[in-house]
Amino acid sequence: MNNTATRKKDKMQAVPRAAEIVREYGPFGGAANVHGVTHDGQRVWAATGAKLVGFDPASGEATRTLDCVCDAGTAFDGTYLYQIAEARIDKIDPASGKVLASIPTPGQGSDSGLTWAEGSLWLGQYRDRKIHQIDPVSGAVLRTIESNRFVTGVTWVDGELWHGTWEGDESELRRIDPADGAVLERLEMPRGAGVSGLESDGADLFYCGGGGSGKVRAVRRPRAGKS
Amino acid sequence: MDSLIAASARALAAGDALGALKRVALRDDPPALALRGIAMAQLGEHPRARELLRRAARGFGAHEELARARCVVAEAEVAMAMRDFGVSPRALAAAADTLDAHADRANAMQARLIAARRLLLLGRLEAATAALAPLDARELSPSLAAVAELTAAELALRSLRIVPARSALARAHEAATRARVPALLAEVAEARAALERPAARRLIAGGEQALRLDEVAALLASDALVIDACRRGVGTGEAWRPLARRPVLFALARALAEAWPGDVDRETLIAVAFNTRRPDETHRARLRVEIGRLRALVAAQAGIEASARGFALRPRDARDVVVLAPPIDGEQASLVALLSDGAAWSTSALALALGASQRTVQRALADLETGGRVRSIGRARAQRWLAPPLAGFTTILLLPAALPIE
Numbered sequence: 001m002n003n004t005a006t007r008k009k010d011k012m013q014a015v016p017r018a019a020e021i022v023r024e025y026g027p028f029g030g031a032a033n034v035h036g037v038t039h040d041g042q043r044v045w046a047a048t049g050a051k052l053v054g055f056d057p058a059s060g061e062a063t064r065t066l067d068c069v070c071d072a073g074t075a076f077d078g079t080y081l082y083q084i085a086e087a088r089i090d091k092i093d094p095a096s097g098k099v100l101a102s103i104p105t106p107g108q109g110s111d112s113g114l115t116w117a118e119g120s121l122w123l124g125q126y127r128d129r130k131i132h133q134i135d136p137v138s139g140a141v142l143r144t145i146e147s148n149r150f151v152t153g154v155t156w157v158d159g160e161l162w163h164g165t166w167e168g169d170e171s172e173l174r175r176i177d178p179a180d181g182a183v184l185e186r187l188e189m190p191r192g193a194g195v196s197g198l199e200s201d202g203a204d205l206f207y208c209g210g211g212g213s214g215k216v217r218a219v220r221r222p223r224a225g226k227s
Numbered sequence: 228m229d230s231l232i233a234a235s236a237r238a239l240a241a242g243d244a245l246g247a248l249k250r251v252a253l254r255d256d257p258p259a260l261a262l263r264g265i266a267m268a269q270l271g272e273h274p275r276a277r278e279l280l281r282r283a284a285r286g287f288g289a290h291e292e293l294a295r296a297r298c299v300v301a302e303a304e305v306a307m308a309m310r311d312f313g314v315s316p317r318a319l320a321a322a323a324d325t326l327d328a329h330a331d332r333a334n335a336m337q338a339r340l341i342a343a344r345r346l347l348l349l350g351r352l353e354a355a356t357a358a359l360a361p362l363d364a365r366e367l368s369p370s371l372a373a374v375a376e377l378t379a380a381e382l383a384l385r386s387l388r389i390v391p392a393r394s395a396l397a398r399a400h401e402a403a404t405r406a407r408v409p410a411l412l413a414e415v416a417e418a419r420a421a422l423e424r425p426a427a428r429r430l431i432a433g434g435e436q437a438l439r440l441d442e443v444a445a446l447l448a449s450d451a452l453v454i455d456a457c458r459r460g461v462g463t464g465e466a467w468r469p470l471a472r473r474p475v476l477f478a479l480a481r482a483l484a485e486a487w488p489g490d491v492d493r494e495t496l497i498a499v500a501f502n503t504r505r506p507d508e509t510h511r512a513r514l515r516v517e518i519g520r521l522r523a524l525v526a527a528q529a530g531i532e533a534s535a536r537g538f539a540l541r542p543r544d545a546r547d548v549v550v551l552a553p554p555i556d557g558e559q560a561s562l563v564a565l566l567s568d569g570a571a572w573s574t575s576a577l578a579l580a581l582g583a584s585q586r587t588v589q590r591a592l593a594d595l596e597t598g599g600r601v602r603s604i605g606r607a608r609a610q611r612w613l614a615p616p617l618a619g620f621t622t623i624l625l626l627p628a629a630l631p632i633e
Binding site: 033035049050069071072073084085086087105107108109110111112125126127150152166167168169170192196211 | 228229230231232233234237250251254256258287288290291292293294329330
């Protein structure tokens with residue numbers, strides 16, 4: 001369609017494809033929810049409310065559990081875990097589980113996804129459909145990207161910005177243009193499989209928190225040139 | 228789904244309603260409104276809870292019809308706890324369909340259970356039975372199963388089906404035990420105790436005998452001719468004639484039955500049926516007419532023979548004649564006995580059945596209502612009177628199953 005009146009975002013709107021779910025993990029130790037996920041190179045971490053559960057993606061076995069408040073997105077900067085708890089982001093030592101520092105969230109608790117990239121934290125503000133780049137020390141907002149869907153999880157991989165969305169029964173993984181928020185690619189999750197938290201393993205997989213299912217799902221990442 | 232919503236839901240699930248409220252107190256987005264509403268409902272602030280849940284339902288977008296449906300269900304349950312029946316049942320039915328379409332079976336069942344309980348509380352017993360029938364208790368969570376079985380037991384008791392009522396109560400007890408909700412267990416115990424209390428008196432020559440509900444049911448199922456002053460009717464087993472709308476015929480039947488096997492003189496019959504102490508010829512003529520009507524009505528079970536001074540009841544096939552009366556005497560006891568069928572009665576229908584003036588009945592009802600022994604729905608001419616539920620389950624909120632968050 002060549003409707004010149006179409007707004008740029010809509011014109012750029014990619015055709016959705018079905019997400020390919022490779023594997024499902026969990027639920028973990030009776031936890032009813034997964035609010036956030038991250039990957040530290042070895043383990044996948046799932047935020048289940050009162051416990052951060054680290055599991056081995058090869059075996060699916062939980063290998064480490066930290067007692068800490070974890071209500072939404074989780075991130076890993078190479079050394080420390082960052083975890084949204086109520087209306088703050090806790091910096092956590094993965095070895096001891098100790099909270100080393102805390103900064104307030106920009107959404108005052110309406111925040112969902114969290115990831116680390118290029119020295120910044122990137123944070124999804126769920127119903128406000130926003131992604132903020134924030135300073136990990138002060139919590140100051142450096143930049144804001146607007147999406148047109150609820151943002152539940154964010155991750156960067158190979159210079160691509162992906163976010164999870166979940167509105168009612170409909171969930172997708174979306175690659176967006178970090179400059180203007182235009183949707184470049186869409187992976188549709190099956191009906192009822194919500195996405196609460198998103199993290200790339202740096203290679204071919206995304207890990208998606210499954211909300212009230214208590215599961216973590218591994219979804220294949222499409223590569224440029226092949227689909 | 229966002230951090231404070233998750234934290235608040237976590238507090239609510241742990242029974243910390245105040246902690247849940249604290250986390251979302253200042254937020255007005257739909258998930259926060261829903262959580263605030265549920266927390267308020269658990270704190271007993273029903274009107275506020277309703278308003279919050281209604282705003283939450285309105286706030287959810289077109290993509291979020293599941294969350295909206297859950298709010299509608301929660302609001303309906305709060306409305307019922309408030310005994311507000313003015314809400315449209317259509318919204319609740321639509322919400323149940325939406326929940327089914329999204330494979331949320333638990334909340335869909337809860338919506339349908341609320342609809343059935345609502346009909347029961349409105350005295351629409353047939354509709355309530357029909358609404359309850361398709362619900363399979365095995366698919367319900369223990370607490371919902373307990374409420375479903377209590378509802379079934381109540382419906383069975385209202386129509387004096389004692390055996391099904393007992394087994395429903397046994398299942399309710401079992402489910403409440405599994406649910407570990409003390410309030411539910413107490414409801415079941417209370418409903419079971421109601422079965423053991425005297426429900427009526429059998430008037431016998433020179434005295435009376437208190438009967439439990441199952442004994443009443445057994446009596447009604449026997450082939451004795453029963454004149455029931457509780458429900459105002461006459462009959463044998465299946466052949467049952469309600470006489471609530473024909474007080475004169477009932478008064479005659481009762482007088483004849485109380486004198487059985489003796490007869491009753493005309494003056495006495497005229498006095499009880501027409502409420503007069505100075506009979507004249509027109510009363511005698513009316514008595515003949517009314518006796519003729521009663522005779523036709525009970526012809527299959529009994530004859531009414533004229534005696535030298537009046538009339539006598541002659542049951543067929545050497546049947547017994549039994550008179551049932553409310554457990555205690557008086558206007559109020561008669562009203563409570565009439566309402567125990569669970570149906571919704573108007574003041575005028577009650578006055579007609581008891582042969583009393585509307586003013587008298589209204590006064591008695593007002594006293595009973597103050598004591599919580601009857602309740603009313605509607606206002607002015609649409610006002611209807613009902614017996615309170617045998618099980619008080621209507622005030623138990625099972626809202627956590629309807630949490631509007633994923």
